[in-house]
Amino acid sequence: MLSETKFNILKQISGDFSRDETIWASGYLAGLAGAPVGIAQPALQNNPDHEITVKKITLAYGTETGNSKKLATELAGIIKKKGIQVKLADLSQYKPKDLIKEEFFFVIISTQGEGEPPMLAKKFYDHIHENELILTQLKFGILALGDSSYPQFCKTGEDIDFRFEILGAERIIPLKKCDIDYEQEAYQWIEHIFEVVTKTSAKNPKSVSAPKISTGRKKYWGTVSNIINLNDITSEKETYHIEIETDEAITYQPGDALGIVPFNPKTVVDEIIALTGIDPEKQIKTSKVTASAEELLYKHLNISYLLKTTVAQYAMITGHQIPEIRLGLLDLLRIYPVKNAEQSEEIIAILTSQAPRLYSISSSPEAHGDTEIHITVAKSEYQIDDQKRNGLCSGFLSEFQEGNEFEFYIQETKHFKLPQSDKDIIMIGPGTGIAPFRSFLWERDAAGAEGRNWLFFGDRNFISDFLYQSEIQDFLKTETLTHLDIAFSRDTSQKVYVQHKLEQKAQEVFQWLEAGASLYVCGTKDPMSKDVEETLINIIQNQGKRNQEEARIYLEELELSGRYAKDVY
Ligand SMILES: Cc1cc2nc3c(=O)[nH]c(=O)nc-3n(C[C@H](O)[C@H](O)[C@H](O)COP(=O)(O)OP(=O)(O)OC[C@H]3O[C@@H](n4cnc5c(N)ncnc54)[C@H](O)[C@@H]3O)c2cc1C
Ligand SMILES: Cc1cc2nc3c(=O)[nH]c(=O)nc-3n(C[C@H](O)[C@H](O)[C@H](O)COP(=O)(O)O)c2cc1C
Numbered sequence: 001m002l003s004e005t006k007f008n009i010l011k012q013i014s015g016d017f018s019r020d021e022t023i024w025a026s027g028y029l030a031g032l033a034g035a036p037v038g039i040a041q042p043a044l045q046n047n048p049d050h051e052i053t054v055k056k057i058t059l060a061y062g063t064e065t066g067n068s069k070k071l072a073t074e075l076a077g078i079i080k081k082k083g084i085q086v087k088l089a090d091l092s093q094y095k096p097k098d099l100i101k102e103e104f105f106f107v108i109i110s111t112q113g114e115g116e117p118p119m120l121a122k123k124f125y126d127h128i129h130e131n132e133l134i135l136t137q138l139k140f141g142i143l144a145l146g147d148s149s150y151p152q153f154c155k156t157g158e159d160i161d162f163r164f165e166i167l168g169a170e171r172i173i174p175l176k177k178c179d180i181d182y183e184q185e186a187y188q189w190i191e192h193i194f195e196v197v198t199k200t201s202a203k204n205p206k207s208v209s210a211p212k213i214s215t216g217r218k219k220y221w222g223t224v225s226n227i228i229n230l231n232d233i234t235s236e237k238e239t240y241h242i243e244i245e246t247d248e249a250i251t252y253q254p255g256d257a258l259g260i261v262p263f264n265p266k267t268v269v270d271e272i273i274a275l276t277g278i279d280p281e282k283q284i285k286t287s288k289v290t291a292s293a294e295e296l297l298y299k300h301l302n303i304s305y306l307l308k309t310t311v312a313q314y315a316m317i318t319g320h321q322i323p324e325i326r327l328g329l330l331d332l333l334r335i336y337p338v339k340n341a342e343q344s345e346e347i348i349a350i351l352t353s354q355a356p357r358l359y360s361i362s363s364s365p366e367a368h369g370d371t372e373i374h375i376t377v378a379k380s381e382y383q384i385d386d387q388k389r390n391g392l393c394s395g396f397l398s399e400f401q402e403g404n405e406f407e408f409y410i411q412e413t414k415h416f417k418l419p420q421s422d423k424d425i426i427m428i429g430p431g432t433g434i435a436p437f438r439s440f441l442w443e444r445d446a447a448g449a450e451g452r453n454w455l456f457f458g459d460r461n462f463i464s465d466f467l468y469q470s471e472i473q474d475f476l477k478t479e480t481l482t483h484l485d486i487a488f489s490r491d492t493s494q495k496v497y498v499q500h501k502l503e504q505k506a507q508e509v510f511q512w513l514e515a516g517a518s519l520y521v522c523g524t525k526d527p528m529s530k531d532v533e534e535t536l537i538n539i540i541q542n543q544g545k546r547n548q549e550e551a552r553i554y555l556e557e558l559e560l561s562g563r564y565a566k567d568v569y
Contacts, residue, residue: 433523
């Protein structure tokens with residue numbers, strides 16, 4: 001295709017590209033050629049051998065953080081260019097009763113929580129699992145997005161793939177499970193779909209996509225250099241600002257998160273060893289590591305909150321009648337004891353690996369350098385039988401002291417990125433939702449960005465819970481922060497939250513949006529992010545003189561264009 005001279009130039013300049021640079025460059029070149037930019041494009045050519053017998057397919061997606069949606073949108077664009085009509089469907093809006101009308105139905109879906117479907121796709125997931133639909137007319141294929149550091153890797157995709165088969169549908173391409181670097185595999189998948197629906201796989205079986213390059217995750221070793229409780233001593237909450245230093249340069253951008261696999265408390269591990277009678281030195285092999293029983297329980301296995309399926313397996317091994325519940329292993333052993341060492345070993349074998357926890361990074365590479373990183377951690381609390389307990393990882397992190405060392409990785413957050421420096425941003429981040437916005441503000445301050453910055457922050461009490469108060473006031477003084485609205489819910493008889501502050505500023509918020517501002521929401525998913533979204537829709541409806549449906553579409557278009565992003569948990 002290229003002349004030898006041009007090919008040699010291309011080879012020369014791309015020779016020392018990193019994988020990310022290669023993907024970016026190929027996306028850039030594809031963009032020049034008119035294809036959708038964002039990820040590397042496959043070498044799908046208009047092949048005269050392809051006999052297009054299928055006129056239309058449905059490509060549905062279920063997403064939490066936008067990866068599946070972005071991918072589905074890009075893949076739909078590719079397949080449309082090949083002359084096949086694509087109905088792009090969001091599973092949160094999709095009516096499951098329409099499944100019986102579908103012929104070719106493909107799904108891209110992620111797994112969330114501990115092996116759960118994305119929140120907005122749960123209705124669809126439950127519907128197909130709870131109803132005996134007859135889907136014998138349906139031909140399907142599933143692309144599952146996931147992350148192999150979680151024990152239930154790509155479980156939602158697996159479940160849907162299995163369920164469709166049970167319901168009589170025909171799997172025309174095998175389930176594809178993709179890890180964090182999913183782009184190339186996704187291209188192979190869409191190419192495979194194209195081959196199957198155009199019945200060309202027999203004529204042209206050779207894949208033209210590049211093979212998957214699995215980069216894994218880069219792990220960093222960090223030392224805690226500072227830890228402070230941001231709440232006042234009078235507060236009911238504890239939120240820790242933790243500064244971590246590394247010897248090695250860390251590559252991250254504002255909006256990314258830090259991932260950590262917490263260790264279990266030593267005292268709990270010791271008690272488990274005593275109750276099971278297991279030899280702590282005994283070497284045991286799991287699917288991921290081989291280590292002593294003690295080390296596995298301490299560093300690698302989830303013992304703090306077993307999945308329902310693990311509890312059911314525990315019941316089978318021990319012969320106890322146990323209701324369908326989730327419990328910690330220690331509580332389980334106390335209530336339903338094991339009978340012998342053999343059972344204990346079997347129980348270790350059924351434990352799933354410890355899931356990582358994510359924390360939005362609250363520092364900025366531009367302002368704090370590349371060997372320092374900050375996180376903002378709320379110590380989570382829950383109660384069992386009147387006994388107060390702490391969440392595992394936030395408890396573990398809040399006990400950190402200066403000099404403690406630990407391993408972490410960077411979780412890139414593709415959808416939660418700062419816009420160009422001259423664009424305005426509106427940040428809505430109560431509680432620990434402030435974390436990425438602290439990063440945004442420091443970054444924009446250090447870079448001298450001209451865009452205006454508006455922050456909505458809230459918590460319980462002004463006096464005790466105004467996280468990063470003095471920094472925020474400094475940002476106001478220096479006009480890095482052009483607008484600030486705060487809502488402290490327990491300072492007034494009637495609770496005031498960030499959405500009420502948004503409502504009060506409706507006209508100005510809408511003016512900012514119309515002028516091109518980007519909108520970000522971070523913090524608790526439920527109810528905060530839902531209430532904020534409803535308020536935003538009301539604002540667009542009232543200020544923009546639109547009906548509710550048009551207002552929803554307005555917000556959805558902002559999201560699609562990358563101007564409305566949520567990082568909620
Ligand atoms: C993208 C992203 C960004 C995030 N950013 C931040 C951030 O900036 N700051 C922050 O503080 N958090 C953040 N989080 C949340 C964070 O990742 C953790 O989910 C949070 O710290 C709780 O984890 P944990 O290990 O402390 O609690 P877990 O031990 O995981 O417990 C969580 C809950 O499970 C239940 N539970 C656990 N064990 C038991 C048991 N034995 N019996 C009964 N119930 C039990 C309780 O309800 C408990 O509250 C973020 C999450 C995501 C996905
Ligand atoms: C809190 C959290 C929990 C997750 N749990 C799982 C999981 O149990 N299994 C899995 O394979 N992936 C898990 N993932 C990884 C996501 O599936 C992965 O990041 C995916 O690319 C997200 O796609 P989406 O943006 O379309 O939702 C989890 C991610 C987060 C942030």
